[in-house]
Amino acid sequence: MNPKTQISPSLLSLPEDQVKEWVKKIDGKVDSFHIDVMDNQFVPNFTLERFAPPFVAQLKTKSQKHVHLMTEIPSKYYNTYFEAGASVIIFHEEAVKNPTLEVRAIQKFGIRAGVSIKPNTPASVLDDYLEQVDFVLVMTVEPGFGGQSFMSEQLDKVKELRAKRPGLDIGVDGGINPETAKLCLKAGANILIAGNAIFNAHDPMAALEKFNRLKKE
Ligand code: DX5
Ligand code: ZN
Numbered sequence: 001m002n003p004k005t006q007i008s009p010s011l012l013s014l015p016e017d018q019v020k021e022w023v024k025k026i027d028g029k030v031d032s033f034h035i036d037v038m039d040n041q042f043v044p045n046f047t048l049e050r051f052a053p054p055f056v057a058q059l060k061t062k063s064q065k066h067v068h069l070m071t072e073i074p075s076k077y078y079n080t081y082f083e084a085g086a087s088v089i090i091f092h093e094e095a096v097k098n099p100t101l102e103v104r105a106i107q108k109f110g111i112r113a114g115v116s117i118k119p120n121t122p123a124s125v126l127d128d129y130l131e132q133v134d135f136v137l138v139m140t141v142e143p144g145f146g147g148q149s150f151m152s153e154q155l156d157k158v159k160e161l162r163a164k165r166p167g168l169d170i171g172v173d174g175g176i177n178p179e180t181a182k183l184c185l186k187a188g189a190n191i192l193i194a195g196n197a198i199f200n201a202h203d204p205m206a207a208l209e210k211f212n213r214l215k216k217e
Contacts, residue, residue, distance in 0.1 A: 002190040003167060005215045006031035008066060009208070010173070013146045013195030016050055022199070023059050026208065032064035032087070034173070034193045039071040042095055043144035053080035064088065068116065068173070070143050071095065075105055082109040090114030090137050093125055100129045107134075116173070118143060123157040127164075134169060136161055138189070141174030146195040150175030155187040162188025178210045185214065 007030050011019050023033060035056060040046035048071075056065060064087040069077055074091035081089055089106045093115050096102050106113035114135030115126065119142060126136060138157050141148035151174070161170055171191035172184040181192045192211060201207035 002162065002185065002188055003169060004190060005185060006169075006191045007208070007211045007215070008032040008034040008171070008191055008193045009198050010034040010036060010146065010193050010195030011051070012036045012047065013199040020059070022204075023061060026063075026205075028062040029208070029212075030063050031191075032066045033059070033061060034195075035065060035067050035086075037067060037069050037071060037077065037081075038144065041072045042092060043070045045070075045144045053077075053084040056081065056084040056086070059085075061085075066090065066114070068114075068137065069095075070116075075102060078106055078109065082106075082111060086111060088112045088114050088135055090116050090135065092116050092118070092143075094118055094121060099126075100132060103129060103132050112169075114169075114171070116143075117157070119151055119154055123160045126161070130161075130165055130168070135171060135191070136168060137171040137173055137191075137193075139174055140172050140176065140180075140184075143174070147200070148175055150177075150180040152180075152183065155183060158184060158187040158189050178207075178214065181211065181214055185217075 038045045038047045066088040067081045067086040068090045103113040112134035116137035140154045170189045172189045173193040176194040177197035
């Protein structure tokens with residue numbers, strides 16, 4: 001059995017002026033908020049102003065804050081996002097030379113360390129430090145933008161990781177809707193990150209409810 005299913009709405013899909021309002025509205029009803037930090041170098045998009053640490057710090061939430069760093073030199077940001085209240089900081093495997101050191105640097109703050117892999121990165125690159133990491137985020141689209149289509153071939157990586165570490169938190173990010181979420185849960189993922197499928201739904205609260213129902217299945 002997978003660890004507990006968690007729902008993590010991605011704030012990237014919200015218009016900038018609605019983030020605070022939505023966070024307030026669904027705080028406590030979701031397990032965490034997923035916050036995408038992009039530097040326009042690791043990915044061709046920039047959110048370092050929009051989701052700058054002082055802004056994230058202002059979001060005083062009961063639900064956890066998970067920071068997904070899509071940046072070169074992720075270690076530049078660990079301290080400030082820790083201070084902004086992140087309970088998980090996720091770096092990209094492709095951006096660093098020594099992932100084990102990155103994991104330790106994040107865990108030193110007393111929070112959880114996550115690593116993310118892009119679609120073309122095999123899960124086996126994590127073998128050396130899979131026992132040390134707290135969270136693996138499998139990208140199910142090319143990182144950079146919300147609203148893309150789910151890449152089902154990524155499910156094999158989820159299966160492989162779940163087989164290797166039964167208790168690991170495994171997240172999936174990109175193109176997750178209630179249907180693709182089911183495939184991910186079946187493959188072994190337990191943290192469902194969703195932007196577009198919640199916030200651009202005709203009725204976001206109903207969409208969230210659909211996701212929450214998956215927790216009971
Ligand atoms: C993409 C981001 C995702 C994004 C997901 O690079 O990491 O978190 O917000 O958006 P959807 O759910 O719309 O694919
Ligand atoms: Zn993300």
